[in-house]
Amino acid sequence: MTVRTQWQIGAWTFDADSARLIDGEKQVPLEHRAARTLELLCRDRGRPVSREAILRQVWSGRSVSANSVAVVIADLRRALGDDAAAPRFIATIPKRGYRLGEEAEAADALPQREPAQPRARWRLATACGIALLAAAVFIAGNLGAHHTTVVVTRTANDTGQAGYQPLATALHALITDRLAERGMDVVPTDRGSAPVRRQHMLWLRSRLILWNGISTLSLESIDASGHVTWSAMAVAPPNGLASETIVQLKRFDAKVRGTDQWRWR
Incomplete structure (x- = not known):
């Protein structure tokens, strides 16, 4: 059985064997862990791949810093020309991990379906109506005074040293992913393209x-x-700053939820 080693991601061809993204004559080499992570996302394309699964298969379960996966995902997005605020390829799925988007199938490649019978259409419409009503009740019950949208702006590198930019990028990804994992309504954004201020928005x-x-x-x-x-x-050397940031995010989570007690996975 032939094992697939190449995938198309937009205009890029990802070659897992050579750990490269290829677009015509343009080639972008990927670091080993980034290539392994992208291969996992490609093999499960369209389905979320958890942070735990990435750590288990790419790092072989070794103990690593809390932001290791976030750093690799940020590297992949940068190589693909993707944007965490409006991802075309790699999306963050709250509490579930990361997902590589599907390419659209050609219309003639889709299976033809038999026309739905009137009774089947009526049943489908009824089921959809019930589902929509249930969703509306759920949303109405949860969009109360405590429902808050958190707009996460880019982490500014104000150190005056360009060498700290990768750390700033990784910390922004860490903040976005960890808050999303907690079920918060998170909007990562550039300072220049941020949404209008509204009530229940931080x-x-x-x-x-x-x-x-x-x-x-x-x-x-x-x-x-x-x-x-x-x-x-959060104060720490670069290799310990992620852990200190997570401690502060726990406190922010408690502040948003209006409680002094919190749980953090």
Whole structure:
């Protein structure tokens, strides 16, 4: 049985054997773990691949830093020209992992279906109506005063050193993914293309700085009126900053939910 090693991703051809993205004469080499991760996403295309599955198969279950997968996903998006705020290829699925989008099938490749019988159509319409009504009741019950949309702006690299930009990018991905995993309504965005301020919306801003020579992530949330509702600083060397950031995100989660007790996976 022949094992597939090439996939089409938009204009790119991903060759797993050579760990490269190819578009005509343009070739982008991928780091080994990035290539393995993309291969997993390709083999399960259209279905979410969990962070645990990636760690188990790419890192062979070894203990690694909390943002290792986020860093690899950020690298892949950058190589593909993808954007976490409006992904065309790699989407973050809250609480489930990451999914590589399906390519559209040619119309003549789709199986032909028999026309639905009147009774079958009536049953389908009834079932859809019931499902829509249930969804409306669920949404109405959950979009109360505590429903908050969190707009996560890009992490600014204010260290004055370009070498810290990959860390800033990885921290932005970490913040977005972890909040989404908690079931929050997360909107990652550029500062210049952010949505209009509305009620029940918080803006979470982050800046990577050097505080007394130590890498520091400054975090603050701002409400629709422009008031700072929460702020914190994660201080640690670059290889420990992800863990400290997660600690602060736990506190932010507690603040948003209006409780002093929280659980974090």
